[in-house]
Amino acid sequence: MRVAACGLRIFKRTTLAFFGLAVTLVGVAAQQRNPEEYARFLENRERVERMEVSRVVSALGLKPGQLVVDLGSGSGLFTRALARSVAPDGTAYAVDIDPALLKIVESSAKRSAIKNLATVLAAPDDPKLPQAVDVIFICDTFHHLPDKPTYARTLYRYLKPGGRVAVIDFTNDWPGGHDAMRYTPDDLERWMTGAGFARDQSFDFPKNSFFVIYKKASQ
Numbered sequence: 001m002r003v004a005a006c007g008l009r010i011f012k013r014t015t016l017a018f019f020g021l022a023v024t025l026v027g028v029a030a031q032q033r034n035p036e037e038y039a040r041f042l043e044n045r046e047r048v049e050r051m052e053v054s055r056v057v058s059a060l061g062l063k064p065g066q067l068v069v070d071l072g073s074g075s076g077l078f079t080r081a082l083a084r085s086v087a088p089d090g091t092a093y094a095v096d097i098d099p100a101l102l103k104i105v106e107s108s109a110k111r112s113a114i115k116n117l118a119t120v121l122a123a124p125d126d127p128k129l130p131q132a133v134d135v136i137f138i139c140d141t142f143h144h145l146p147d148k149p150t151y152a153r154t155l156y157r158y159l160k161p162g163g164r165v166a167v168i169d170f171t172n173d174w175p176g177g178h179d180a181m182r183y184t185p186d187d188l189e190r191w192m193t194g195a196g197f198a199r200d201q202s203f204d205f206p207k208n209s210f211f212v213i214y215k216k217a218s219q
Helices: 013-019 021-025 035-042 045-051 053-059 077-086 099-111 148-157 185-194
Strands: 067-071 091-096 117-121 133-139 159-170 197-203 209-216
Touching: 035 099, 045 053, 045 077, 053 077, 053 209, 067 077, 077 091, 077 099, 077 117, 077 133, 091 099, 099 117, 148 159, 148 185, 159 185, 185 197, 185 209
Parallel strands: 067 091, 067 133, 091 117, 133 159
Antiparallel strands: 159 209, 197 209
16 A cells, blocks of 8 residues: 655654555555665665554564554555564555556565565455454554545455454644544544444554554354
């Protein structure tokens, strides 16, 4: 997806989000972005440290053999870490609406000798997953999803029984130009429970973020 996350210069996370994963999910201003420069921006050390990638992935409690999705994969920063967590028999899907970014993900996985990572070209309103999965991970992207209650129900259909959705998004300091997209953890709770999910866990990191995991309720 042109869902990606947040070159050549280190920006504050608010700027990162504006040009990052969430914005590209719906293709806003995506044509103006150089994918290679954008990927370098996503991979800069300051951003990696700020997003606490290892800590976030550890909190997901993934197991070898599971199927996990990085919805809004961008450069694949989180996807690579997710793939390592479910190796050797599991698969991590990098899902994005930007084909150029997906090629970058493929190249980075090859350089890192990660063989259990696959890319999926999605539609703005549907991740187009090839099969039911165990976990769908969504970082700094949910606020740009179209028709959030409907999208939550779409996610539900792509999950195995007992599958989980993990959402990380902003709390107090939202990027400029995002006023119409702001929402609260209570809003997310309403959309997710309305789609058949129950809250499973919540965390107080990364900085300026809420991090909530929802579980698919028993059918």
